[in-house]
Amino acid sequence: MEKKKKDIRALSKKQLQEFFVEQGDKSFRGSQVYEWLWHKGAHSFEGMTNISKTTRTMLTDNFVINHIRVDRMQRSNDGTIKNAVKLHDNLTVESVLIPTPTRTTACVSSQVGCSLDCQFCATARLKRMRNLNPDEIYDQVMAIDNESRLYFDRPLSNIVFMGMGEPLMNYNNVMKAVEKITSEDGLGMSPKRITISTSGVPKMIKKLADDETKIKLAVSLHAATDAVRTKIMPFNETFPLQDLREALEYWYSKTKSRITYEYIVWKGINDTREDALALVKFCNYVPCKVNLIEYNPIDDGEFQQAASKATDMYQKTLERNGITVTVRRSRGKDIDAACGQLANKSAS
Known part of the structure; x- marks a missing residue:
């Protein structure tokens, strides 16, 4: 044998x-x-x-060498590239290269499927098969760095853990990958160019702060009242906003690094002035900025992008209260590469 x-x-x-x-x-x-x-x-x-x-x-x-293989690469009309990445055991994850005139960002996956149950996210509808190993995370970054050099004539400048999976539910492997990415033996990237995006796992946010990493933190928030958030992100019942708030206050006290809140405004779900004022209140707990993100439909119509006047109302309400806010337009929608759309449609 x-x-x-x-x-x-x-x-x-x-x-x-x-x-x-x-x-x-x-x-x-x-x-x-x-x-x-x-x-x-x-x-x-x-x-x-x-x-x-x-x-x-x-x-x-x-x-x-259990190396990944880019099984299929798709290029969007806006320059975004999506990779369907085949793992050594034939499972598939997706990663995305997002170019702008000044930077190239890699959006990488940390799990096959996802541990959480956000109702509006295509990845959450896939059952979690397994965590990715550090080398599998690293390989996604390496592949995108090579594509950035090939197609845009510049190295990768930023990394966001916003692909498939909840990175804080695969904490040890994600941190080992970050260690390799930032090491001179690896890609030598600055940790300040890496952002972990979490749906909000309080205990692990505190651990991230305790471990004194220099990486940035983004929180997929989408609602600032428990009633609304639990409806669209049912795990909020286990990790309510009060616990999340305490973890974020702890994060800031340890790191002095402001937090980014990712926030989608949906029609009939969180598009009222009361919702916007609740977000203002939550933003006042810890220094932060807000990215208002365009919603990318995942076929069933239950969640629909709010009218532009609702997004404008949010933006003005936040700005009037001294909160930095950016309205982000989606990239790569035509190839299902935008936020919330990664669902292995390209996998056979």
Whole structure:
């Protein structure tokens, strides 16, 4: 019976160095392989050209590189690119490249499916199959960095964990991926260019603050009263706004980093002046800014974008109360790449 090979990217640099010493080789060989795996994004041992054929064969006999594969790439009329990413076990996730004249942002997934139950999100309708491993998250970023260089002649500038899944429900793997992305051994990106977007898991927001990460925090809020929020995001019953508020106050006290609230205004759900004033009150607890996001329908018509006058009312109400607000138009809608639309429609 053939022995089960280990995933080589589950090893730290130190463990790789120790492995080579055990094989009677020099420890620096482990550093060379580590650089190939992470900094150069090698898909196979055969591609590691500065390592002897004998060593490459030995690695092939003992390890696998569970690299992702971009199964399908779609390009939107606005330049947005969506990748359907095939994982080593044939499951699929999606990631998105969002270009603007000044930056290129990667929107990456952290779970196959999602742990939460937001009623307006296509991903939430997929059952959560599993968490992504750190290397699978890293590979999505690497693939988008390569696409950014190829199609826009510049490296990736920002990363948002706003793809499939709730990143704080896959905390350890997400943080290990961030560590690799920001490491000089990896992509060397500044943590200040990385944003974790959460639907609001209070305990994990506090942990994120305690771990003294320099990354930014965004909260998918969408309602500032428990009655409305629980209706559209049922898990709010478990994590009510009072708990979320306390966690965000804790976050700010530890990090001094202001929070971004993502907020969609829907027709007949949260489009009244009372809803807008509730948001103002919630915004006053912690320094923040608000992104009013255009809604991207997911086929059933239950949720519909509010009239533009409702969005204007929100914007004016927030601005009158000294709150920074931006109205964000969706990107990549024609290829189902916009917020809330990632649902593996491209998967067979």
